[in-house]
Amino acid sequence: MAKAPSLKDVAKAAGVSVATISRLLNGSLVLPDETRSRIETAIRDLGYVPNPHARRLSRGRSDMIGLVIPDIANPFFAMLVASIEEEAEKFGLAVSLNATLNRPGRERKYLGLIEHHHVDGLIFVTNHPDDGELAGLINRTGKVVIVDEDVPGAIVPKLFCDNHQGGYLAGKHLADFGHKKVVFVGGPEEMISTARRHAGLEQGLRERFGEEVEIPRYCGEYTVAAGRHAARRFLDEKLPASAIFASSDEIAIGMIEVLYSEGVSIPDRVSVVGFDDVGPLHLFSPPLTAVRQPVRAIGARALSLLLQTDWQQLETLEREELLPVEIVVRSSVAPPVIEKKRRS
Template identity: 65%
Template sequence: MGPASLKDVARTAGVSVTTVSRFLNGSLELPDRTRELIEAAIRELNYVPNPHARRLSLGRSDTIGLVVPDIATPFFATLVASVEAEADRRGLALALYATLNRAGRERSYLTAIHRNHVDGIIFITNHPDDGALAEAINRSGRVVVLDEDVPGTSVPKLFCDNEMGGYLAGRHLAEAGHRDVLFVGGVDEMISGARRFAGFRRATAEVWGPDARITRFAGEYTVAFGRAAGVRFLAEARSCTAIFATSDELTIGILEVLRENGVSVPRDVSVVGFDDVGPLHLFSPGITAIRQPVRELGARALSLLLEPDPAMTGSPREELLPVTLMERDSVAPPLR
């Protein structure tokens, strides 16, 4: 015979299942005699309430959803770990949804809120939106958009200071003597691509004015695109004396191509990366990079989600966390 159910308790006590359920979740005051009958039935049957069912009866699951494009890269793996640690500290469970960066999968996972599977979602995308994703997020209610923007959403948003990251990289390279530089990053339709490029361009113009020259290769934040950018650099942009690669994956892909072709860093070309989640300090030479506060992003995103009313009216709330320039050995004055 299996464990006693709520229905067993109700039958033994001579009351309805709804009465037992509401009594157990604290939403119903009962006469002393009825309360004593229910408590006696619970003792007799050794009934143990199902905490998940009880939470659902109160309209919550005590579970937070985290939607990410990928879990294989160091950036997203670290972000997932930071949200998991913060959820554990708060006594919450975490449901992880990996979308493979596909819009259809993203929209389907947002329905988890409506089905009471999760109480809210921290949502990360890594591609431009045609409006359908923004509409789905706005319908979902309790969502925080993290890392990349989904334009048109009226929910809290949390990003690193992308514009300042680009500025710090550009200023560092310009002050080292580089005025002909290659920017490898995201497209303008992505907030990271647009803002990092804007900051980078502003910094180089401050130092070099009209003499500053930036070549830009835009694409996905992947090792594959980093390798493609490295090949293009060798074929089309050898006049550039420095490269700003705006993710760990891009940096790794570019460095692989440079090494395979005997291009020395920083003797032949200087390199600055972005994210600094992967072990860039272990490379030879160590790679100078803009460090994102990835662990802080994860913890803060969960805090935002748990605030009393994260749904916003009017302009969405946007919060930025600061970035840091980590100087190592991959930048030197240009030989030419």
């Protein structure tokens, strides 16, 4: 079997050094047209195929980015992964996918991928509050774009949906139907998604009803199990509101499952608005009104930030970028029971 031509063979045929060809191939050297033509002819005639691994080592790059997410089974994160994969392919980049199960220890481990030069940068998603350790590690590591949920104190680009606007759209929609008392079901209180969605909901309701507004607040996790727990609490408290703002698809699914099992009709007895709108909410009975995050746009923009950021000038950059959301109105909101009686 014939031996594959080497870089040394090409150098000999072209009459130049191995170092010259290596620098040309990794883009660090500009040569006269005549010399470049000789090298390209030698490569073509010999059938030389550059070793991609060797080229990456010579450039100090891996041509791979890391993506760290809490849970691949969650439809929101699955769609985010797909959008980043599609965008990375356009740039000839590979994606190393790492699921942390939302555990800080695994997050710290995957941040080490940059320090050990396994990836050129990370798109990082967490789904829990940080005690400061994660922020410190991110600042030391660099080349990280934080997406979806904040890590306070991290001095890197951050990309979120406009959580406040999402809460506001939900509140305004519920207020339009006459709801003054709305249960808010969110993640941990310390997370910006929870705080901003709650603040937006309150603004949307108070613009219509002022001091008449009441917003009981249930905080837990963005999971189906947390939604089930919230629904049982809602039932134990004898349905303390005429509407629910479930601030994730997963929470909404868990709540609806329990409410249906207990014979609580939506929207006749209680109205429900969700958040994310990445699941098949249009197939629910009734179809669920929800605030829609631009998940694919978030993925594409996250990669763009990773590739375009000047990592030597982080102190001068705008660190937080918000992408707009919209409310998709379906059939899960109706006037409160008392309002229906007044109208009839």
